Amino acid sequence: MLGYELSLALRGLRRFPRSTVLVVVTVALGIASCMTSLLLLHVLSGDPLPGRSQHLYLAWMDTLHRPPRVDTSGMALNGVSANTFGYRRLKREDAEALMRGRAGVRQAIVADVLADESTEDGTRHLASQAVLATSSDFVALFGVPLLHGRSWTVAEETARAPVVLIDSDTAQRFYGTVDAIGREIRLGKRNYRIIGVFAPYAPQPHFFGLDVGSFTGNGGENLLVPYTSALANGLMPMTGDGCDAGVDVSQTGASDPAHCASLSLWVQLGTPGQVASYRTYLRAYADDHPGDRGKTTAARYGLYGVRQWLDMNGVVPASARLNVLMASSFLLLCMFNVIGLLTARFLRRSTEIGIRRALGASRLAVFAQHIGEATLVCLAGGLLALPMTELGAWILRRQGDDFSPLVRSDPWMFGALFAIAIVVGMAVGIVPAWRASTVEPGLQVKSE
């Protein structure tokens, strides 16, 4: 029976091709704009490390001896927010003490460093590449996919051993092979031995180094180096959250972790109990190291989960959500439009419906035929929306934001698009189909 209604619906579509095209295009426009904005939001609000991120926490406390601030009124009047804690980073001394105090817990010091990389003879090189200066547990903690070799040991880290891990793209580019174990790479002003190769690793958002950018659409760090040897060789973190008062930054730069808060400390905590206990530990440490605030005021410290950290930093720009709302209201407009067009179209065949009804078709059958027609049109619109969404994604990719290259369609999108098309079809079909089904059988037959 449903087959018959469907065949009637198809026939109906073919009857007025011009208005069918109009409806299909309108639906496609609405769905495509909605999908494009959703796609962007999906890319921006994704989980950077599925399965791991819920156990990762950023540990922080404020131990800086801060210089007095000046002229906050000028900043306020110009809408510049005085974010005094920056990216919640630590001085080296505190980060190392925190790690030592909880030897059983997986922790990693993380900082982004800029460096020129080249092969030993200098024939191949990469200028000003972002490099991750970190500690030995990073690979295990952040799930870096090792292809060859190993990560460095705590002993090597303490000895400031000149060892590095590089990604397979760089290995291929520099040495013509992915297995570059044992080769030397020049980093900044000295040589390092490659002890491991990992598959390109760039979680999005770039949550462990937001100072570099919320997203690393053009590739993340391609090299991991022990922070101890990086610092020993003058490779300083790119940015810092502030330095102790009285430090002459003209000699060391404003991000030397000896005096400036420029190292992030990430901790793996599996259970709420562990989280609570680490928080207590952090607080006790912060109480013992009051920095410039003296013992009287409360300690400033924090333990932030990945989701919370991303939200705190507004990683998903408000404009992305706004776009979704705007596109949804546009879809609503398209839907009202299509409801009107379909009503007009169905009522044009009032005579025909009257005859069907007179011949014994039930109201339900007429309703089903028309809602079927509406759904078919919207499915066709959804199909047309696919290339249009691709076009939208292409436009987004050309926008030059740091997340632009990441905007790609994925299977999730096709599913969502199909679902939206069906829901839209049902929604826009109800009113016109109901109007069509209320056509009185006798009246229409009589009048022609």
Next chain:
Amino acid sequence: MSLRVMLSTLRRQRLLPALVLLQVAVACAILCNVLFLLWHQLQPMVAPSGVDERGLILIDQLSGDRVWTAPEVRATEAMLRAVPGVRAATAADGLPMVTAEIYVLGLQGPSGAKAGVNAYVGEGLGQLLGVKLVAGRLFSPADYRDEGAKWGVPEPIVITRALARRLFGAASALGQLLHRPDALQGPGYQVVGVVDHLLRNQLGWAVDGKADNTVLLPERVGATPSMSFAVRVDPDHQALAMREIGKAIAAHFADAMQAGMTPQVGSFADRRDAAFRSRRAAAWLFFAVATTVLAVTVIGIMGLTGFWVQRRTRQIGIRRALGARRSQVLREFMLENALIVGAGALLGMALGYAGNLWLMRFYELQRLPWEWLPVGAVAMLLVGQLSAIVPAREAARVPPVVATRSV
């Protein structure tokens, strides 16, 4: 046909007019907000820069491994002045269209009016930029002191006309004193000159009449972690001069640059282009949205009105047979459209405003000024009339003889 008859027709056939009305309401609400967002993006782009743009080259992000000393800054200035084709060069702190470094300042006038401004600092910078003076004077060499020096007396300041109006109202700004809101007791600043325009470099804030919130201060750039320069060159040989400057910088700094930092050398036009890139993209997006909304609305209104005319063919025929003129029929349909669309636009204005208020609670969004609501409504009325013309003319063409058929 009187308005009463028209309304009764509309009351009897509620669905189609209601659909047009809803469509117009949603379209109007979207349009008000999108046009406002579009204008917000466009404002800094259409604001006059206030500088002589031809032959102006801007350099920034000259960062070393350590902080540059004042003598190094002077030496770089001298090096740039020696490049062939260069007429003037000065180290600056804050430059138009250079958004990487901003110098923010709060100023308060005698009446208590406050303004947040961006300052441009550098020896002879006003003359080099080619700002247009409307009152007073620019700084003379004797005015300058090193950046960060204690003044003890009011520091001379050059402000823009818009800023003068905001801080001093109708009174003349020359000779008046300004203070930082957090240092009202200090010597403050004394206005020595007023320039026509000078676009601030915090471009996101160059909106709502704050585009010219810019001042010039007589300070000489000293030790700095990152040097910026304004260079005036022969406008006819700008490209050549720019290449020479690039070469000179590369030679002068060779190994002293901080790893990963590339000094940016660009003409004013290049800098402007780069500074507005994302803004331009956003503006195009909003423009496209506004156009699509209008197009979809036109399609909807045309389709529904056309169908409605078709349904009422006999009614029109009867009216024609009873003596109504074509022009009357045409006018009726246009008026009817205006009524429905007008009601939709009213609803849309309310919807747009409410939507904006609701969004403001969740996002850092500007409040939609009420002036924008009629803009959207008028646009909808025009679009409505435009899309009703074709169906209305069709209605007017219905011959009176239709009335006699198949009664």
